[in-house]
Amino acid sequence: MIYKTKEKNIDDGINSVRKKQHLDISLNYDIQAKKISTGFEKYYFIHQALPEIDLNEIDLSISIFGKKLNLPLMISPLTGGVEKSEKINKELAKVAQVVGIAMGVGSQRIAIEQMKSGSTYEVRDIAPDILLFANIGAVQLNYGFGIRECKAAINMIKADGLMLHLNPLQEAFQHEGNHNFKNLLSKINYICGSLRCPVIVREVGFGISKTVAHKLIKAGVSGIDIGGAGGTSWIEIEKIRSQDKMLKKVAEDFDCWGIPTSESIEMVRELKPKIPIIASGGIRSGIDVAKAIALGADLVGIALPLLEKINESTQSCINFIKEIEVGLRIAMFGIGALRVDELKKTHLLKRGNFKQ
Numbered sequence: 001m002i003y004k005t006k007e008k009n010i011d012d013g014i015n016s017v018r019k020k021q022h023l024d025i026s027l028n029y030d031i032q033a034k035k036i037s038t039g040f041e042k043y044y045f046i047h048q049a050l051p052e053i054d055l056n057e058i059d060l061s062i063s064i065f066g067k068k069l070n071l072p073l074m075i076s077p078l079t080g081g082v083e084k085s086e087k088i089n090k091e092l093a094k095v096a097q098v099v100g101i102a103m104g105v106g107s108q109r110i111a112i113e114q115m116k117s118g119s120t121y122e123v124r125d126i127a128p129d130i131l132l133f134a135n136i137g138a139v140q141l142n143y144g145f146g147i148r149e150c151k152a153a154i155n156m157i158k159a160d161g162l163m164l165h166l167n168p169l170q171e172a173f174q175h176e177g178n179h180n181f182k183n184l185l186s187k188i189n190y191i192c193g194s195l196r197c198p199v200i201v202r203e204v205g206f207g208i209s210k211t212v213a214h215k216l217i218k219a220g221v222s223g224i225d226i227g228g229a230g231g232t233s234w235i236e237i238e239k240i241r242s243q244d245k246m247l248k249k250v251a252e253d254f255d256c257w258g259i260p261t262s263e264s265i266e267m268v269r270e271l272k273p274k275i276p277i278i279a280s281g282g283i284r285s286g287i288d289v290a291k292a293i294a295l296g297a298d299l300v301g302i303a304l305p306l307l308e309k310i311n312e313s314t315q316s317c318i319n320f321i322k323e324i325e326v327g328l329r330i331a332m333f334g335i336g337a338l339r340v341d342e343l344k345k346t347h348l349l350k351r352g353n354f355k356q
Contacts, residue, residue: 015110016117018176019081021241023088026304027311031236033205035255038230038282039262040291046348051336058329059339061100064276064299065161065198065222067131070100071325072293072340076225076280076301077135077163077202081110086120091310093123093130095317099325102131102299104163108153109136112145124158133200134159138166139178141187147194154197161198161222164188169206169258173238173251185219192220203227205234205281207259210267223276225301226268229258231282232304262295269296286327293340294349 025031062072075092079085089105096103103123111118123132134153136145141164154162171177192199201208201216202225208216213224239251259267261281268277279292280301289300302324309317337343 015113016082018174018241019079019085019106019110022237023079023082023085025237025240026232026307029237029240031232031240031304033230033233033236033255033258033282036229036258037260038228038288039260040282040288043262043291043295043349043351045290045294045331045335046350047334048336048348051333053333053336053338055329055333057338058332060325060328060332062298062340064102065131067102067160068100069102069131069299071321071328072289072299073099073321073324074102074104074131074278074280074299074301075306076303077104077106077133077165078303078307080106080108080121081117082120088307088310089121089123090126091314092306092317093127094314095306095310095321096130097127098318099321100130101321102133103127104133104301105135105157105159107135107137107165108156109140109145111156112136112149112152118156121157131161132157132159133161133163135163135165137178138164138184138188138201139168139171139181141184141191142180142182143178147191150191150195154195159197161200162191162195163200163202163225164191165202165204165227166208167204167234169254170204170234170238173235173242173247173254175242175244175247185215188216188221189219192222198222200225200278202278202280203264205229205232206257207261207264207281208268209259209264210270213268213271213273217271217273217275221275223278223298224268224273225278225280226259226261226264227301228261228264228279228281230260231280231284262291265292265295265297286324286329287331289324289328290331290343291349293343294346296344298344
């Protein structure tokens with residue numbers, strides 16, 4: 001059952017239009033961060049000319065949140081709620097099932113509020129075996145959402161867990177955005193304690209700091225998706241769709257805002273949490289994946305490149321993931337890591353300019 005919230009501050013029609021705009025802009029504009037990078041280029045692996053392993057025996061599989069994945073990859077939340085997104089989600093789910101990776105759906109707020117469009121998120125019939133996450137904005141806990149709506153999001157798609165996304169900067173650059181982020185931590189704590197499935201908190205492209213990660217861990221989250229800066233810029237997306245001249249101008253001053261993905265992974269890993277860290281934000285190659293895991297990530301999320309590839313064809317998307325797989329495998333071969341946990345524990349990733 002999908003429940004309708006008692007309190008809303010946005011017209012349903014506007015919400016639908018906004019989702020369509022987000023999807024169209026993502027597919028037709030350059031929304032890559034311009035003045036901030038992921039920081040992965042600052043790291044290098046110390047090559048092992050004698051790796052002492054067989055490339056063909058490298059095992060890329062992992063077990064996480066009770067599911068085994070063939071690769072340490074997740075299709076990060078992308079879309080839902082509008083007609084075009086239904087096909088996209090189903091095709092992405094097909095890819096996830098074929099290659100054996102995890103997937104998160106886009107924000108389900110519109111389906112819960114309007115009591116319709118739930119079908120645009122439903123993918124279990126296509127991907128019965130994947131690790132699948134429902135998704136709503138954490139800020140909605142201040143706008144009428146509660147445990148009932150969280151359960152509705154999970155039940156809607158038969159998800160294995162729930163993602164609560166944090167997007168304060170994106171909301172700030174929306175004229176119609178939700179700006180009240182007060183007292184969310186206690187509500188996140190309540191949701192974590194009330195659900196029987198994993199609750200992951202994720203940023204959408206500006207990074208999780210050490211301080212915020214510490215608070216989230218104490219609140220009982222099951223995992224943190226750092227969603228670092230350097231990839232897709234939601235400020236850029238909101239600048240493109242905005243009709244507010246002042247907000248568009250101010251947005252230009254924030255094109256270097258955020259914690260680079262690599263830095264955010266390190267910040268969270270310093271806490272030595274006993275929960276998984278998901279690295280997302282500008283991951284574009286197998287070497288990026290390898291560096292993210294070597295820095296401390298357990299799982300790596302990719303979004304925009306997969307959206308672009310799935311818009312071409314399902315096979316293009318599968319081929320791109322295969323490229324990621326090959327790149328990751330060769331990077332592990334180059335440092336003699338036979339399994340993903342060995343890559344995670346390696347001391348062969350260094351920061352700085354390589355010196356002879």
